[in-house]
Amino acid sequence: MVTPVTAAGPAGTPRPTSGAHSQTLSRGLQMLELVVSAPEPPTIAEVAAQLGVHRSIAYRILRTLEDHGLLTRDTSGRLIGAPGLAVLARGVQQDLQSAALPELTTLANELQMSAFVAVWGQGECITLVTVEPSHGHAVTQRPGTRHPLDRGAPGLAVQAGMGLEELDELTGGVRPRDEVEQTRQRGFAVSNDEVLDGVSSVAVPLRVDGHLPAAVAVVYATRQLDVAAVGARLTSSAAQIAARLGQRLAQ
Numbered sequence: 277m278v279t280p281v282t283a284a285g286p287a288g289t290p291r292p293t294s295g296a297h298s299q300t301l302s303r304g305l306q307m308l309e310l311v312v313s314a315p316e317p318p319t320i321a322e323v324a325a326q327l328g329v330h331r332s333i334a335y336r337i338l339r340t341l342e343d344h345g346l347l348t349r350d351t352s353g354r355l356i357g358a359p360g361l362a363v364l365a366r367g368v369q370q371d372l373q374s375a376a377l378p379e380l381t382t383l384a385n386e387l388q389m390s391a392f393v394a395v396w397g398q399g400e401c402i403t404l405v406t407v408e409p410s411h412g413h414a415v416t417q418r419p420g421t422r423h424p425l426d427r428g429a430p431g432l433a434v435q436a437g438m439g440l441e442e443l444d445e446l447t448g449g450v451r452p453r454d455e456v457e458q459t460r461q462r463g464f465a466v467s468n469d470e471v472l473d474g475v476s477s478v479a480v481p482l483r484v485d486g487h488l489p490a491a492v493a494v495v496y497a498t499r500q501l502d503v504a505a506v507g508a509r510l511t512s513s514a515a516q517i518a519a520r521l522g523q524r525l526a527q
Contacts (some may be wrong), residue, residue: 280333291515304337311347312361312420355358373405375520379513380492387506390417391480391495393517394430396438397422397490398447401431404490415475416493423471429479432456432465433491437481446489464507465491474498480510484523485510492517 311318318326324334342345345360376393383391384407385395392406403421408414425447425500435443435452436459443452459465459481468476476520478501479493492514496505 288403300337303333304341307334307337307341307421308346308361311355312357313418314419317350318358319354323355333344334426341387343437367472371521372484372490374473374515376492376517377403377407378520379516380405382525383407383509383513384409385411386416387494387509388412388414388495389496390414391492391494391513392417392419394434394479394491395487396434399425399447400523401428401491403427403430414499417495419438426453427467429465429467429477430491430493432467433457433479433493434489435482436465437489437491439482442489462504463511464503466503466507468498476501478506478510480501480507480514482514482517484518484521487521 306327307323307505318339320334322336324331324367327334333489337431338347342349342358345358347355348358350356362461366413372393380391380393383389386410388409390406390408394401395404396402400422401424403417403419404419406419408416425435431453432453435447438446443456456463463476464480466478467478471477474497476498477493477495478490482490482492484490492510494510515517
């Protein structure tokens with residue numbers, strides 16, 4: 277089964293658009309999002325159906341992405357990501373990824389949960405880098421995963437790390453949920469079953485100069501948990517990441 281794709285990605289809501297834009301480029305980007313987010317490699321027919329285009333158009337888009345090393349096909353003809361995606365990903369907030377990886381690795385193994393950094397992205401919360409524990413089973417959080425900024429602990433924490441004027445500007449004046457202010461006051465955000473049924477998250481703001489508004493978070497199967505203790509541990513990790521970038525965590 278292929279998850280429907282929108283301009284915001286499979287799990288998101290359509291992004292607002294303004295002015296003229298390239299329909300072909302938009303479809304190519306949607307195809308990339310669909311393929312890398314699919315639980316299993318989709319066929320070209322499935323991708324064409326989700327994009328709402330004829331299969332011949334989908335083939336032309338695919339060939340262009342293949343020429344640039346961004347998508348390829350496996351032995352059965354299904355679409356999969358190509359090495360060119362990794363090259364592009366290395367340039368995205370690279371120093372933040374490098375600074376976060378050691379701390380995320382420690383967090384994941386200590387808490388036995390997937391630990392990740394999520395960043396603000398045009399009204400969405402996008403997973404930048406993630407680490408799963410080396411032993412046991414954990415809820416998977418893939419890099420590139422996205423969801424609306426007002427849903428889930430990472431999105432709430434990202435907003436809580438912004439100043440009020442900045443938040444108003446970046447969200448187009450949309451009033452944030454009351455939980456954003458609660459997150460500012462207690463230092464961490466919690467969500468249960470908001471993004472996916474049976475999945476919870478705890479997150480704290482990670483705001484350092486020169487980087488997108490971000491959050492450090494863990495995700496886990498919903499259960500009783502000392503979220504305050506997890507929040508305190510994440511706050512310590514956020515401070516360590518900021519220190520690796522030569523900065524203090526913004527208060």
